[in-house]
Amino acid sequence: MSEHVILFVGPMGAGKTTAIRALSEIEVVSTEAANSDRDASDKPTTTVALDYGEINVNAAEKVRLYGVPGQKRFDFMWSILAERAEGALLLVNADAENPVETAIEYVKEFYALYERGGIVIGLTRADLVPESLIEEYANALADEMPDVLIPVFTADARSNADMTVLLMTLVANVELKQAVMASRALSSGRAR
Amino acid sequence: MTIATHLDPKYISRGELALSGLKDLAPSLSFATFLTEDGFSVVSIAGAALDSNRFASMASSTQALADAVARELKLGDNEFVIVAAEQGHVVQVRVEGHPLILAALFTDKETIGKSLAAARRTARRLNVFLSAYTGPIDLPE
Numbered sequence: 011m012s013e014h015v016i017l018f019v020g021p022m023g024a025g026k027t028t029a030i031r032a033l034s035e036i037e038v039v040s041t042e043a044a045n046s047d048r049d050a051s052d053k054p055t056t057t058v059a060l061d062y063g064e065i066n067v068n069a070a071e072k073v074r075l076y077g078v079p080g081q082k083r084f085d086f087m088w089s090i091l092a093e094r095a096e097g098a099l100l101l102v103n104a105d106a107e108n109p110v111e112t113a114i115e116y117v118k119e120f121y122a123l124y125e126r127g128g129i130v131i132g133l134t135r136a137d138l139v140p141e142s143l144i145e146e147y148a149n150a151l152a153d154e155m156p157d158v159l160i161p162v163f164t165a166d167a168r169s170n171a172d173m174t175v176l177l178m179t180l181v182a183n184v185e186l187k188q189a190v191m192a193s194r195a196l197s198s199g200r201a202r
Numbered sequence: 203m204t205i206a207t208h209l210d211p212k213y214i215s216r217g218e219l220a221l222s223g224l225k226d227l228a229p230s231l232s233f234a235t236f237l238t239e240d241g242f243s244v245v246s247i248a249g250a251a252l253d254s255n256r257f258a259s260m261a262s263s264t265q266a267l268a269d270a271v272a273r274e275l276k277l278g279d280n281e282f283v284i285v286a287a288e289q290g291h292v293v294q295v296r297v298e299g300h301p302l303i304l305a306a307l308f309t310d311k312e313t314i315g316k317s318l319a320a321a322r323r324t325a326r327r328l329n330v331f332l333s334a335y336t337g338p339i340d341l342p343e
Contacts, residue, residue, distance in 0.1 A: 039274060041266030043239035044301050046207040056240050059263035059270075083241060083259045 013072040014181055015094050018061070019120055020101035021112055022080030023051040025134040025167025027061050029101060030077050032170045033177060034063025056080070059087055065177075073181060092120065097127030097184045099176055101167060105138040110150045117151070117160065128183030129160050132176045136164035207301055208242035212335050217245035217302075220328035227320035230312035232290065236302050236328065237261055244302065252307075261305035265294055282322070286314060293321040297328050304328070 018026040031038050041059035045051065061077030076091050078084070092098075098120045102113045113131055123129060133144065147162045161179055165172040207213060217236040225231045225248065233249030241262030246254040265283055272280040283294040291314055294305045304325045308317040 039270055041263070041270050043241070043262060043266055046238040046240050046242060046301065048204070049206070058240055058259075059266045079263070081241075083255060084263060086256075086260060087263055 012070060013074060014184055015074045015076065015096055016177065016180060016184075017091055017095040017098045017120070017123065018075060018077040018101065019088070019098050019116055020080060021103065021106065021116075022056060023053055023106070024080065024101040024103045026077040026080065026101055027057055029099075029132075029165075029167040029173045030061045030063040030075050032168055033065055033075060033173050035066060036064045038063045050081070058084060060091060067181070073177065075177075088119070092123060095123055095126075096188075097180045098123040098129045099132060099180055100129055101132045101134055101165075104133040104136040104143060104164070109133070109139075109143070110147055113147060114150060114154050117155065117158070124158065124160070127187050128180055130176050130180040130183070131160055131162045132165040132167070132173075133162065134165060134167045206242070207238045208244045210244075212332065213244050213300075213302065216328055216331040216335055218247075219331055220324050221245060221247045223327065224306065224320060224324045227323060228306075228308060228312050228317050230290075230309040230317075231320075232307045232309055233257065234304065234306035234324075235261070236297070236304055239265070239301050239303065249307065257305065257307075261292070261294055261303060264292075265296075265303055265305075268294075282318065284314060284318065291317060293317050295321045295325040297325045297332075299329060300332060302328070 018030055020026055027040060039062040041057060042055040043058045045053055045056040057077060057079045063075040065073045067073060078088050078091050100113060100116050102109050117124065117129060120129065144162055144164060151158060151160055163176055165176055167173065221234055224234055231248060233252045235246040235254055235258055236244045237258035238244060239262065241259040243254045243258035264285065268283040269280045285292040290307060290309045292305060292307050294303055296303050304321055306321050
């Protein structure tokens with residue numbers, strides 16, 4: 011059975027845990043703790059280690075879903091979980107402060123995953139902001155990283171259908187990148 | 203407006219008091235902190251060279267993972283966590299009735315059993331101090 015390992019990244023309150031719960035076919039393993047810093051995010055709990063879920067795409071293919079803690083002070087978990095991951099699904103709360111800058115920061119932080127398999131951005135709570143914000147993302151990303159190609163979607167983290175679109179886009183990206191790399195390796199082997 | 207747990211004078215003053223006896227119980231103590239479940243250091247002792255915020259964040263993740271394992275395996279409530287390495291060990295114990303965890307680092311000069319007993323006693327001491335708390339007091343110098 012082949013498998014993919016996908017990381018759900020993004021700031022606190024973006025909907026990572028909710029998205030994994032919406033997608034997973036198994037009961038999600040969560041490590042939530044009471045949120046004692048309600049000024050940073052007004053939600054009762056926060057992820058402090060990881061979330062874990064699974065999807066069987068078909069009989070021969072499984073996708074493992076790992077969610078990282080959103081707060082920077084848990085960044086040691088980011089590196090641990092990124093080691094095995096092939097791509098990242100970056101969720102950003104569109105009505106948060108400076109969402110475009112936040113997205114760019116996270117793309118830079120997880121750039122190794124972009125190179126390895128890809129990154130897809132999901133804008134959550136996008137119904138609360140002007141539609142032009144999505145174009146703003148694309149423009150800001152293109153200005154900041156002209157050679158980087160990252161799809162941007164709006165999504166409801168609670169919706170299995172929305173999150174499946176994002177996830178399958180990312181998985182397709184990962185598989186395409188892996189196929190290209192395998193083909194390049196084969197070509198360079200033949201050239202020798 | 204509610205005050206964040208890690209900034210609450212009640213937890214800070216009582217935590218300092220409880221931690222002050224830990225080194226006597228286990229002299230190989232290198233560092234100890236009371237932290238919130240979501241990884242904020244409330245109060246720490248010893249080990250100035252150690253980043254107490256990072257230690258607290260890691261302790262929070264470790265505790266949550268251990269709790270998740272106990273939960274997944276249907277073992278009931280997780281009582282404590284021990285990370286034993288070549289040159290020392292970390293012991294973590296929850297403070298009953300409060301959203302706090304004691305995480306303490308000991309060198310290999312202490313047995314794990316003695317460190318665990320000292321940590322549990324310190325967590326219980328904090329519980330007693332907090333139960334008796336009636337307001338701010340002047341701590342001894």
